[in-house]
Amino acid sequence: MNVIDASGALAISTRLQRLADLLRKDGQMIYKAFGIDFEPKWFPVIYTLFHKPGLGVVELANEIGYAHPSTISLLKELENEKLIRSKKDRHDERKRLLFLTSKGEELVQEMRPVWTVMSDAILELTNTTNNLLKAIAETEAGFRGKSFFERAKPHLPRK
Amino acid sequence: MNVIDASGALAISTRLQRLADLLRKDGQMIYKAFGIDFEPKWFPVIYTLFHKPGLGVVELANEIGYAHPSTISLLKELENEKLIRSKKDRHDERKRLLFLTSKGEELVQEMRPVWTVMSDAILELTNTTNNLLKAIAETEAGFRGKSFFERAKPHLPRK
DNA sequence: TAAATCTACGTAGTTAACTACATATATACA
DNA sequence: TGTATATATGTAGTTAACTACGTAGATTTA
Numbered sequence: 406m407n408v409i410d411a412s413g414a415l416a417i418s419t420r421l422q423r424l425a426d427l428l429r430k431d432g433q434m435i436y437k438a439f440g441i442d443f444e445p446k447w448f449p450v451i452y453t454l455f456h457k458p459g460l461g462v463v464e465l466a467n468e469i470g471y472a473h474p475s476t477i478s479l480l481k482e483l484e485n486e487k488l489i490r491s492k493k494d495r496h497d498e499r500k501r502l503l504f505l506t507s508k509g510e511e512l513v514q515e516m517r518p519v520w521t522v523m524s525d526a527i528l529e530l531t532n533t534t535n536n537l538l539k540a541i542a543e544t545e546a547g548f549r550g551k552s553f554f555e556r557a558k559p560h561l562p563r564k
Numbered sequence: 565m566n567v568i569d570a571s572g573a574l575a576i577s578t579r580l581q582r583l584a585d586l587l588r589k590d591g592q593m594i595y596k597a598f599g600i601d602f603e604p605k606w607f608p609v610i611y612t613l614f615h616k617p618g619l620g621v622v623e624l625a626n627e628i629g630y631a632h633p634s635t636i637s638l639l640k641e642l643e644n645e646k647l648i649r650s651k652k653d654r655h656d657e658r659k660r661l662l663f664l665t666s667k668g669e670e671l672v673q674e675m676r677p678v679w680t681v682m683s684d685a686i687l688e689l690t691n692t693t694n695n696l697l698k699a700i701a702e703t704e705a706g707f708r709g710k711s712f713f714e715r716a717k718p719h720l721p722r723k
Numbered sequence: 724t725a726a727a728t729c730t731a732c733g734t735a736g737t738t739a740a741c742t743a744c745a746t747a748t749a750t751a752c753a
Numbered sequence: 754t755g756t757a758t759a760t761a762t763g764t765a766g767t768t769a770a771c772t773a774c775g776t777a778g779a780t781t782t783a
Contacts, residue, residue, distance in 0.1 A: 408615040408627065416608055416688035418591065420700055421584035422740070423629060424707075429577040429769090431712035431739095438713075438720055446769065449575055456567040461729055468566050470582060470613055477733065499731045499778050520574055520769055524716035526575035533702035540699035541579055543692035547630075548583075553590035557684035561597055581770070589771095605739065622761055658761045675769065679729050682748055697753090 432523065440521045443512065447488075450479050454489060455513050461500045462488050488512060588628065598678045602671065609638050613648060613664050613671050619660045647671060677704075 410411040432445035449469035460468065465551065480503070483489045488509035496498035505513065531537035591604035592695040608628035613619065619627065625635040639662070647668035653659035664672065690696035 408612050410681060412607075412611055414655075414683040414690070414697065415611070417686055417690070417697065417700075418584040418588040418604060419608055419629075420704075421587070422705060424700060425577040425580035425584065426740075427707060428580070428712055431636035432577065435716045438717065445577060448571075449578055452571055452574070457649060461731070462733090470566075470656035471733070472771060476644050478769085485608075497731080497779070501732075504610050517781085522716050523721040525572040526712055527576055527622075529715060529744080530706050530712060531573070531576070531703050533699065533706060535694040535696075535702060536697040537694075537703045538576065538678050538694040538698075540690070540692065541576075541583060543694060544578075544690050544696045547692060548586060548613070553587055553682075553685055553689060554593045556688060557590075557594045557681050558597065560681040564602045585770075619759070621763090631741060632762075633742085633764080637739085656749070656761080660762075 413518065414442060428527075435523060436516075436519065441516060441519060442486075443513075443516060447483060448480060450476070451505065452482060454503055455510075458504045459502045460495070461502060474530065483509075492560065581632075587686075589601070594682060595678065600671075600678060601645075602675060606638060606642060608649065609635070609642060610664065610668065610672065613662055614669075617663045618661045620661060631720060642668075648659060 411428075436445070449471070450465065452480040453465060453468050457468065459501050462476060462480065463473050465480075469476065470477075480489065484491075487506055488505050489503055491501040491503050510522045515546050527538075588604050595602045598602065607616060608630070609624065612627050616627065620633060621639065622632050624639075627633040630638075635721070638652075639648065643650075646665055648662055649665050650660040650662045653661050687698075
């Protein structure tokens with residue numbers, strides 16, 4: 406065992422990020438192997454716009470839990486790929502309403518079986534004694550209730 | 565519930581990364597609140613060199629599970645901070661052996677109580693029905709046994 | 724109804740990891 | 754022992770998210 410695993414809790418963000426990277430890279434390979442030109446990072450945008458067409462940029466960002474500039478850069482790529490389009494909101498000149506293009510809609514249909522395969526593989530992979538998907542949800546909930554910082558704060562040395 | 569949470573498994577890398585970010589940022593705030601000039605990302609290097617002084621660059625990278633160029637850039641920062649130093653290996657001219665400086669050693673002693681507080685907070689946060697730390701370890705182990713890609717591969721359409 | 728504030732979107736620059744490639748030294752083998 | 758291969762380190766550029774800040778239009782309020 407290396408000293409980092411031994412340090413347990415302290416290296417948690419490192420380990421989460423590494424696992425995220427591993428899964429994203431394999432996700433990329435899986436799309437490729439199925440002959441589909443799609444990047445895992447596009448998933449939240451495409452999936453959300455498929456289910457909720459007509460969202461604005463910030464609404465979409467909130468929905469997928471990203472900062473809006475991150476969302477904007479994904480949207481740019483997806484517009485270049487002709488997978489999404491936008492139009493001005495007639496009632497609010499500031500707003501851009503976002504939709505899948507028909508190419509985007511078709512790609513979603515093509516990806517559906519791949520998503521099923523991926524989803525099954527992830528469920529298999531994470532369905533261990535401590536279920537990772539549930540553990541994430543539970544930890545996120547705990548964090549919302551009282552953040553990591555708030556849990557550490559009471560132990561600050563008094564000035 | 566937003567559509568991404570509903571998509572469950574498919575957005576897993578996104579969610580892992582977001583949680584990693586949250587924890588890293590709070591970690592940063594905690595060091596600051598304790599008046600310690602230290603970044604969470606330095607932890608794996610400092611902690612490992614504290615426990616195993618004299619490692620080479622690649623040995624250290626393997627120990628902390630990073631690619632060696634990532635490790636090199638952390639080492640540069642830590643050398644600027646005067647927290648680590650290196651010397652040539654007498655028996656292998658290619659190798660740089662890495663050590664904490666005395667400033668580094670002192671900082672470790674200063675951080676020990678903070679690490680205890682952080683570790684307790686993380687354990688509290690992650691000790692839910694499905695323990696996140698254990699779930700990560702279990703999923704990593706499952707992945708090593710058979711990767712995400714390998715689990716999806718059998719379902720490829722035949723050519 | 725004019726001014727102040729808020730909201731939606733966008734740009735620029737940062738961060739913390741990565742891969743690909745280059746170079747120098749060490750080791751193995753013909 | 755000279756050549757091929759492997760290993761240790763380093764550099765350059767990429768990626769996928771972020772924060773800070775700016776601007777324009779919408780809404781609230783004095």
